[in-house]
Amino acid sequence: MDSPSNPFGRKRTVALLNSLPGITPFSQHAILRFQFIRPGTRREAEGVYRIVQVPLSYTFQHMRCLISFLFGGDHEDMQKMVDMDQYEDEERGHFFEVRKKIVMYQPKYRQATIRSGEPWIRLSSAKDPYRYKADWDFDDDKDGESVCGSEEEQEPSEEEEDPWRWEAEDELTLANLWPDAKHPDFDRGIIYYHTCSTRDERPTQVHITYDRSITQRRKGRGNAPYVFRARGDVFISPLADLGPSETRDKFEYPLMQMSRHLWNDPSNAFARYLHRKAVLPIPDFDDDEDQVEVEVENSYMSTPGLTTSPSSPMSSSSIPLSSFLYTFPKHTPGPRPSQRKRIRYMSKRLERSGRGEAVKKLRHVLEREESPVDDMEKRRVIASERGYQSEEI
Incomplete structure (x- = not known):
């Protein structure tokens, strides 16, 4: 039976997706810079960014929703985040990369942009670990906007160890990357690749690094993000209402200085956004139940010596077969697709x-x-x- 304590159940997934973690002191929060990068477009050195104080207890599922919250993500786009089956075979899905020993571009050229880094962790509820190599590594484009990912990072052979470690979005937290908030490791960074609309489209990126420009320290406790500074009014998700002659430029203002009150007021704005977007669809078990009944009926029909004649006990019973099936729990919760993918991935590594x-x-x-x-x-x-x-x- 599904219950909140079942680690593979849907109720636990809903609880994780539509609620924030517990309240912690602000000393256990990280001040991060979210640098928005759209391949194929030129930008100034400062670019579009948000400087945000984030609890270290946030998982990467919280981080994905936070990115959508900060950069005008489409509401329907967040619905796709929780529809695991929809992305079971999706090749254009989102993913996170966590890198160590990162090297940044010069601030006068591109601020807060990761140039390279040592492979460490990848996370995605959308991509299959067996197929991600060809689609996850992106070379530099003409404008140099797509960084991190080169021809040197090819799929390892059977004898080589995969440099990337696969983790679950709903399990890994920021505290796993920066355990000490007072003395953080500035050489670690995150790159988020947003879901592509088409296979040929290069994904929009958000580079997340520790920010050292904010000297102001807040006192107190909380579990909500707090925006210190923001620049650029953009939309990370595609704009569905564009006309045939309209472009993003008509609605986006990348040079605009944004008011932090857009995200900080009211104080529970992100909690409400998270709760409103993370709604799991109600599963439809009708097809599964019909299939179970057919399989059970066929199994009796294939039993030697068993017939459906009037003298058969099965046919003379006044209680239909389906009643026996419904006497017991009909569905045992199994691992989610993301769990199954990680299990297959670890099995493959053990084989090596x-x-x-x-x-x-x-x-x-x-x-x-x-x-x-x-x-x-x-x-x-x-x-x-x-x-x-x-x-x-």
Whole structure:
């Protein structure tokens, strides 16, 4: 049965998506700069940005909703965030990259823009880890707006270790990146790639780094983001109401100094935005129930000696078969698509490692039909899997 304590259940997903984490002191919040980058467009060095105080307890699902909140994201776009099945095979979905030892562009050229960095973590509820390599790495475009991602970052061979680590958006928090808010690691940064409308479109990026320009410190406690400064009025999501002769330039003002009260007033503005956008659709189980009934009926029909004649106990019963099915819980909650993807991804990595080779060897030994399995051989394989020497058995 689905319950709030079930880590794979939909109720827990809803609770995570439409609520903020607990209140923490402002000393445990990070002051981050969100630098907006749209490939193919020229910009000034300062660019479009938001400087925001964010609780370190925010997960990356909170961060994605926050990015949409800060940069005029479409309401319908946030609905796609929680529709996991819709993005099961989506190749244009969003994703996060977390990099260590980042190198920034010169401030006079491009402020707060990550030029390169050491691969570390990738997160996405939309992309399949088995297919992301070709679509996730972007070369520099003509204007140099798409950074991070080069020909050197090719898919590793079977012998090589993947430099990226796959994590879940609803589990990893900012505190995992910056554990110490008083002495943060400024060499770590995040790049968010927004969902593309078409396969040929280059994704809009938001570079997130620790900001050192804000010396003002707020006192108190809270769990909501607080905007210190903002520049540029843009829309991260496509504008659906544009006419055939209209462009984004007619509605966007990238040089405008924005008032922070647009996001800070009222104080629960982001909480209301999060609650309004993160609504999971009600699942439709009718098709699944019909399929279960058909499968059960066919299984009885295929049983030797069982017929549907009037003398059959199954046909003479006045209680329909479906009544027995509905006596018990009809659906056992299973892992979400993002969970299944991570499990498959980790299984693939284990196959590449030495432990994976030991598992293969043990499976081969156990499946041999010609000769019985020697106990010492079993123990030797198991010891090899655990990293022990065979002499120590």
